[in-house]
Amino acid sequence: MTRVFSGVKPTGHLTLGNYLGAMRRWAAVDQHRSDALFCVVDLHALTVDHDPARVRRLSRQAASLLLAAGLDPELCTVFVQSHVDEHARLSYVLECVATDGEMRRMIQYKEKAARERGGSVRLSLLTYPVLMAADILAYGTDEVPVGDDQTQHVELARDLAVRFNQRYGHTFVVPRATGPAVAARVMNLQDPTSKMGKSEDTGPGIVYLLDEPDVVRKKVMRAVTDSGRDVVYDREERAGLANLLEILAACTGGDPAELAGGYDSYGALKKDTAEAVVETLRPVRERHKELCADPGYVEGVLEDGAGKARAMARPTVDAAYRGIGLLPPAGASR
Numbered sequence: 421m422t423r424v425f426s427g428v429k430p431t432g433h434l435t436l437g438n439y440l441g442a443m444r445r446w447a448a449v450d451q452h453r454s455d456a457l458f459c460v461v462d463l464h465a466l467t468v469d470h471d472p473a474r475v476r477r478l479s480r481q482a483a484s485l486l487l488a489a490g491l492d493p494e495l496c497t498v499f500v501q502s503h504v505d506e507h508a509r510l511s512y513v514l515e516c517v518a519t520d521g522e523m524r525r526m527i528q529y530k531e532k533a534a535r536e537r538g539g540s541v542r543l544s545l546l547t548y549p550v551l552m553a554a555d556i557l558a559y560g561t562d563e564v565p566v567g568d569d570q571t572q573h574v575e576l577a578r579d580l581a582v583r584f585n586q587r588y589g590h591t592f593v594v595p596r597a598t599g600p601a602v603a604a605r606v607m608n609l610q611d612p613t614s615k616m617g618k619s620e621d622t623g624p625g626i627v628y629l630l631d632e633p634d635v636v637r638k639k640v641m642r643a644v645t646d647s648g649r650d651v652v653y654d655r656e657e658r659a660g661l662a663n664l665l666e667i668l669a670a671c672t673g674g675d676p677a678e679l680a681g682g683y684d685s686y687g688a689l690k691k692d693t694a695e696a697v698v699e700t701l702r703p704v705r706e707r708h709k710e711l712c713a714d715p716g717y718v719e720g721v722l723e724d725g726a727g728k729a730r731a732m733a734r735p736t737v738d739a740a741y742r743g744i745g746l747l748p749p750a751g752a753s754r
């Protein structure tokens with residue numbers, strides 16, 4: 421059976437981008453047709469300035485939102501990265517296979533480091549993609565369902581898997597990224613040239629999964645478009661409009677270019693998009709509310725999930741340790 425792994429980073433409140441680009445498909449498709457693991461990747465949240473209490477809070481919230489989005493612990497494994505030591509164990513070994521040049525080429529690193537304007541960044545921000553590769557490779561993952569912004573990181577995981585296998589013997593499955601048909605990169609409603617990202621900023625351009633319906637409506641109605649009048653789907657020239665059409669298409673199951681033909685005003689498009697988003701997020705918000713009333717349930721799911729994940733990752737990480745030349749502890753099977 422195909423093995424699927426993916427994750428979300430608890431650096432901010434989860435957004436419509438996370439949902440349409442990744443989580444929704446995990447619940448609707450991946451968990452049903454594969455042996456799938458979904459992870460709150462909390463170690464990754466320590467790569468930028470952080471508040472420990474907030475990371476804990478957001479990690480809990482992200483776990484409940486994964487379940488609220490429809491992940492079913494009977495069908496897939498849901499867990500928190502730091503509960504499974506194999507991620508960090510493997511990350512170090514992969515650092516001994518990766519090069520610093522590869523790390524410095526990563527677009528997300530370049531963008532985030534540039535934002536520091538010459539100030540120092542954490543070393544873990546540079547090595548973050550290696551930890552992400554470890555997340556993926558530890559589980560013998562075939563497919564990694566992600567939004568567009570993560571495909572370069574999955575490529576790195578592929579490269580490291582191939583390199584390790586060539587040098588030290590076949591150990592890792594070589595994974596590949598998969599993406600949604602539309603909304604692989606949901607853009608910020610106030611700045612449609614940049615991604616709707618949870619950690620970047622707060623505010624009117626980002627729809628959060630837990631926003632109240634009226635807040636969602638307001639944000640969508642105020643989305644930046646352009647001074648044109650006709651509704652056409654053109655990602656290059658009409659980025660704001662294209663973003664709305666993609667969001668509408670993703671929420672209603674249509675095609676952005678075809679949907680454009682049904683509108684002759686921006687106002688009508690925004691109104692329908694706002695309602696479509698509200699209806700798409702409604703069940704997630706409702707289920708999240710129920711789960712908040714039952715924190716013991718979520719904790720139980722995470723505990724079981726970590727146990728299952730550990731058992732799955734251990735043999736592969738042990739094999740990587742042996743392959744690269746580390747002496748097995750006395751009593752371990754060789």
Ligand code: TYM
Binds near residue numbers: 437552
């Ligand atoms: P993160 O937490 O930024 O995002 C989680 C998932 O949501 C997708 N996504 C988007 N998709 C479309 N439009 C957007 N605006 C948008 N914003 C986010 C992301 O592509 C991602 O699929 N490095 C990862 C977390 C991670 C991971 C992994 C993922 C760590 N280890 C192993 C897969 C496998 C990240 O920061 O995702």
